[in-house]
Amino acid sequence: MAAAGPPPARALSAGSRRAPLALGLAPPRQGARVGASRLRQDNVHCHSRLISTNFNSRPSLCPPCHCAQMALADPVVSYQPDSDKHAGVLAYDLVQGNLVQWNSFMDKSIPDPPTAVLLHGILGSGKNWGSFAKRLAQEFPMWQFLLVDLRCHGESASIKKKGPHTVASTAFDVLKLISQLRLSPRVLVGHSFGGKVALSMVEQAAKPLPRPVRVWVLDSTPGKVRAGLDKEDHPAELIEFLRRMPVQVKSKKEVVDALIKGQFSLDVAQWVATNLRRSSPLGPRSSSSYSWIFDLNGISEMYKSYEDTNLWRIVENVPRGVHISFLKAERSLHRWALEDLQRIHTAEELAADEGGGVEMHMLEDAGHWVHADNPDGLFRILSSTFRIENTIRGARD
Structure with missing residues (x-):
């Protein structure tokens, strides 16, 4: 059962780094927090952060992996007021491109901007996606990116939830959040555990997910989880x-x-x-x-x-208008069995005949923590989705 109070306000570091981790995407570097004194309006309560990316960027290096990345500075931060109907679902951040002029309290007749939901892995948090989401928002300034703390993780850990704590219940939490925020995400991106959550979201509800919807499952298979080698962290x-x-x-x-x-x-x-x-x-x-x-x-x-959840049924019977992309890390900690790859390729052929889509991608020079090991490669692969969606929206308009 959700707590009565709203999720705590979030404060991401303006200059964040990627560091490798075993179970989810890498957390940002500790830095100066953005305080309430940065607010442009008085008498506003903190709910969750809206981050606009109308700012400059500079290159930096990311120890210990020393990968080239984008360090973003001086974001404009505003806060949404409290609302009872938005209270106690999940903690989140909303990273917005500088052409987005929207929040969930606007007139309901105003359509929401194109939105992507980014989901972390076990023992991670939405902050893991912080700098990567800002980079996407700079490249695609008409988009906004919802970074969620899943149940039992990050700031959402203080929001008590009834069990069972499963992939399905976690997916339902996110569906409930986006419904209450009046969002219709066009893209879902989930890493590891978050990848199965994204698949479960598609399986559970036609709404609030629109059609078409594009789902990215990063280094996770739909079924059996196969542990890594003996010398790797389990x-x-x-x-x-x-x-x-x-x-x-x-x-x-x-x-x-x-x-x-x-x-x-x-x-x-x-x-x-x-x-x-x-x-x-x-x-x-x-x-x-x-x-x-x-x-x-x-x-x-x-x-x-x-480990136990099997979602092959949604992959092998993809609903019309749904496109599922799997990304395998070249040096994945999880063993991708040959039968998994073969089933995905077979599903790819079936989906094409049914008006859906399934694809398989390989991220070279990366282990399980994909956006830490090869952030530029991951960015190039994911960027194609947002360009396609922009083209589709332009054709409709």
Whole structure:
């Protein structure tokens, strides 16, 4: 059951970086927070952030992978007022191109702009997509991008949800959110766990999803989840390891050291530690403690559902007007079986005859954390979708 109060306001860093992680897209770098003093109007309550991308960009390097990326500066930030009907669904950010003049409180007769929903993986958050969404918004200034914190993750962890915590219930949360925001997304992009959530959204509801709708499933198959090799980090083992740790710890280093001792990689250990929040911010630093910002019990249930959920039926019987694109990372942590690839290629042929679409893409020089390992390659592949949608809308207009 959703909490009565609205989701907490979000504050993304203006200059964010991509760092590799095992289970979802990489979190942004810690930086200066945008405070309430940046508001242009007085007496406005914070609900969730609207980020306009009318600003300049500069190149930077992303340690530890040192990939070239776009660091974005000086976004114009505005806040939506509270609304009871929007309260307590999920926490989110809305990144808007500089040609978008819209919010969910406008006259209902005004159509919403083309919208894409970006979904993170297990143990991630919507912030993982922050800098990538800003880059998309700069390239496609008529679009807006909804970055969601899924249930039990990020700021949504404080919004209590009834179980079961499954792929299907997670997808229903997102459908409910976009319905209440009066959005009709044209594109859904989901990484790992988020990829199955996107497929489940298409399966569950014709509305509020329009037709056509384009779905991107990033490094995730519709069915069986096959674990990586013995020397690679296993998500289920990581989640259970974290559940056995104390609810509160004295420092982030304590968590990093424990994970390394538990045979997890340094990259994963450092990333996991970013999900700790100081429990006593006003006390002396020496007496401070840290606790997790996510619900590990709920996440454990969600990952089990990710392993068990089979959505081949939506892929092999694609509804008319739906186009599903799979992206396989060249060095994926998940094993893509030959039978998976063959089923996708067979579905591709069937969908073409039924007025839908299925495609398979390969992202070279990338592991499971696709937009950290090869952000430029991922950007080029995803950009084709927004160009196609712009062409379709232009033809209609």
